[in-house]
Amino acid sequence: MADVVLNNLSKAFGETTAVENLSMTVPDGSFVVLLGPTGAGKTTTLRLISGLEQADAGTVEINGRAVNNDTPAQRNVAMVFQQYSLYPHMTVRENLAFPLRSPILKTPEDEITRKVQDVADVLHIAHKLDNRATALSGGEMQRVSIGRALVREPSIFLMDEPLSSLDAKLRADLRIELKRIHASLGATLLYVTHDQIEAMTMATHVGVLDQGRLVQFGSPREIYENPVSLYVAGRLGMPRINALPADLFPGAPTGAKTIGLRPEHIDQEGGKACKVVRVEHLGDQTRLHLTLEGHDIVTLTDVHTDLGTGDEIAIQPRNPLYFDAGGDRIV
Amino acid sequence: MSSFSITEPSSRQKWAAGTLVILYAVITLLPLFWILATGFKTPADAISYPPKILFEPSLEGYVNLFTTRTRVTPEQLEALPPPETWYEAIVRNRDMVIAGPSRYGERFLNSLIIGFGSTFLSIFLGTLAAYAFSRFRVPLKDDLLFFILSTRMMPPIAVAIPIFLMFRTLGLSDTHLGMILLYTAVNISLAVWLLKGFIDEIPREYEEAALIDGYTRFQAFYKVVLPQAATGIASTAIFCLIFAWNEYAFAVLLTSGTAQTAPPFIPTIIGVGGQDWPAVAAGATLFLVPVMVFTILLRKHLLRGITFGAVRK
Numbered sequence: 353m354a355d356v357v358l359n360n361l362s363k364a365f366g367e368t369t370a371v372e373n374l375s376m377t378v379p380d381g382s383f384v385v386l387l388g389p390t391g392a393g394k395t396t397t398l399r400l401i402s403g404l405e406q407a408d409a410g411t412v413e414i415n416g417r418a419v420n421n422d423t424p425a426q427r428n429v430a431m432v433f434q435q436y437s438l439y440p441h442m443t444v445r446e447n448l449a450f451p452l453r454s455p456i457l458k459t460p461e462d463e464i465t466r467k468v469q470d471v472a473d474v475l476h477i478a479h480k481l482d483n484r485a486t487a488l489s490g491g492e493m494q495r496v497s498i499g500r501a502l503v504r505e506p507s508i509f510l511m512d513e514p515l516s517s518l519d520a521k522l523r524a525d526l527r528i529e530l531k532r533i534h535a536s537l538g539a540t541l542l543y544v545t546h547d548q549i550e551a552m553t554m555a556t557h558v559g560v561l562d563q564g565r566l567v568q569f570g571s572p573r574e575i576y577e578n579p580v581s582l583y584v585a586g587r588l589g590m591p592r593i594n595a596l597p598a599d600l601f602p603g604a605p606t607g608a609k610t611i612g613l614r615p616e617h618i619d620q621e622g623g624k625a626c627k628v629v630r631v632e633h634l635g636d637q638t639r640l641h642l643t644l645e646g647h648d649i650v651t652l653t654d655v656h657t658d659l660g661t662g663d664e665i666a667i668q669p670r671n672p673l674y675f676d677a678g679g680d681r682i683v
Numbered sequence: 684m685s686s687f688s689i690t691e692p693s694s695r696q697k698w699a700a701g702t703l704v705i706l707y708a709v710i711t712l713l714p715l716f717w718i719l720a721t722g723f724k725t726p727a728d729a730i731s732y733p734p735k736i737l738f739e740p741s742l743e744g745y746v747n748l749f750t751t752r753t754r755v756t757p758e759q760l761e762a763l764p765p766p767e768t769w770y771e772a773i774v775r776n777r778d779m780v781i782a783g784p785s786r787y788g789e790r791f792l793n794s795l796i797i798g799f800g801s802t803f804l805s806i807f808l809g810t811l812a813a814y815a816f817s818r819f820r821v822p823l824k825d826d827l828l829f830f831i832l833s834t835r836m837m838p839p840i841a842v843a844i845p846i847f848l849m850f851r852t853l854g855l856s857d858t859h860l861g862m863i864l865l866y867t868a869v870n871i872s873l874a875v876w877l878l879k880g881f882i883d884e885i886p887r888e889y890e891e892a893a894l895i896d897g898y899t900r901f902q903a904f905y906k907v908v909l910p911q912a913a914t915g916i917a918s919t920a921i922f923c924l925i926f927a928w929n930e931y932a933f934a935v936l937l938t939s940g941t942a943q944t945a946p947p948f949i950p951t952i953i954g955v956g957g958q959d960w961p962a963v964a965a966g967a968t969l970f971l972v973p974v975m976v977f978t979i980l981l982r983k984h985l986l987r988g989i990t991f992g993a994v995r996k
Contacts, residue, residue, distance in 0.1 A: 424895045450896055
């Protein structure tokens with residue numbers, strides 16, 4: 353395992369800029385999650401590190417060595433793709449052994465057998481080893497492709513939305529699995545997702561990308577509590593942060609255009625009166641959809657609330673975030 | 684149940700479908716059966732009218748196919764020692780003796796060498812070219828692909844005279860190499876275009892995964908792309924072989940002695956000692972076998988979709 357350092361990395365496809373001046377350090381043993389909407393440059397960043405794409409400018413350093421001119425094989429990285437991940441003409445066992453048989457690793461057969469068995473046990477696919485890769489369910493396929501990364505000891509694991517095509521329960525299971533693997537192997541991971549639960553639960557660091565640029569890098573808590581911009585604030589939090597005109601509530605600093613209120617940062621005593629539009633009981637939480645002077649607000653309330661549609665309550669902000677006209681945070 | 688749902692066909696539908704299939708099979712297989720049967724008839728049975736459905740099988744056609752014979756007078760025949768082999772006996776029944784082997788075996792071997800040689804070369808070059816066109820940023824890609832296709836825009840025989848002159852100048856006339864190159868040149872456009880279609884359908888992610896798993900691009904091609912393209916390669920190979928195997932016009936024009944293939948040879952049998960239809964039919968029957976065997980051997984690859992389950996689209 354090793355540090356991975358990106359210096360001013362840029363990549364364009366024709367007219368489209370995919371990654372622009374990206375600098376970032378993935379510390380040894382960390383679990384870094386890249387967040388951003390589709391087209392933010394997350395996948396391109398992974399492909400630049402893996403060597404599947406060549407950077408237009410900037411350098412990639414793995415373990416202190418610039419690897420820009422190395423082939424993907426020489427970089428010793430493992431990658432889990434979003435889909436199309438297994439070699440369909442091979443069995444599960446052959447898929448898992450494939451990286452170990454590469455001319456770079458040339459692992460002895462007895463060691464291959466042992467490592468494949470170990471990984472299959474960890475991922476609960478040992479009973480499927482002799483199945484064809486095509487005879488697996490979606491969740492099993494993705495476990496095998498994660499396994500194909502785990503059999504090696506790469507400098508870094510690159511994962512491109514590995515859980516996005518799975519159903520909710522499998523996603524939750526594999527999330528825990530990945531976190532456990534990270535902890536037990538001390539592996540370095542760079543993980544791309546647009547699922548904020550994956551980011552919050554697994555990451556040691558989160559990087560937020562916006563149109564190819566890294567706009568904030570820090571721990572999940574930092575990103576959640578101290579976003580540098582409205583864009584970053586909108587990336588984490590469920591329900592999403594409420595963005596309202598700053599003059600809706602008193603106390604806005606000068607230059608503030610927008611007030612950002614996390615659902616849990618709204619006190620339901622005193623302040624401005626607003627109307628309940630809808631009450632959503634989700635079991636573990638209850639969401640209140642409110643309307644205040646024509647603006648929609650979502651907040652949380654007591655799980656067993658008596659409130660109903662049409663009721664009136666008064667709300668006021670607690671620990672609000674303020675943003676200027678450009679969306680940047682005002683502290 | 685909506686009108687689009689798939690239902691089990693009724694027994695009447697099955698019966699109707701079965702009848703249609705059998706009818707079609709009878710119509711398409713009848714000529715083959717005719718050729719097969721004629722090969723085992725005597726020359727007299729072969730031209731009898733009405734045609735004989737039931738007849739006494741004879742190997743005369745096959746004997747005539749593989750031998751050359753000379754006619755002898757009854758007195759000369761009397762003077763000969765008794766025939767040593769069954770085929771000698773068949774020939775003597777017709778007041779003839781075997782003069783030597785015919786050239787059918789040689790011609791057949793030429794067909795095998797040239798047919799499989801050009802098929803191999805077409806597939807080898809076609810696969811590499813198709814892969815490059817499918818995966819790399821080739822300059823002028825579309826123009827090159829169009830150029831390759833344009834070689835098929837007129838019937839090859841339209842350029843027979845220039846090719847004849849070129850072959851004569853280069854010393855390729857009546858050589859195996861010349862015929863292999865010619866058939867490859869005709870087949871390569873088909874091979875490139877068909878195979879490009881198949882390779883385009885193989886997701887790049889497989890190769891990218893192999894590159895990251897520690898393999899070079901050529902190894903990724905060899906270990907991941909080729910096995911997935913097996914279906915396409917098999918069907919393309921069958922098309923190439925069928926063309927090269929059946930080709931007649933160029934074979935007549937460009938070969939005469941050493942490299943002559945079976946198609947121009949078979950009709951020449953007719954002229955040798957009367958119209959020997961059983962021998963022609965025997966030659967045609969044997970000529971069918973290699974393509975049939977080749978197709979049967981590759982047929983499991985022709986069933987598409989075996990390997991396409993791991994791709995979630």
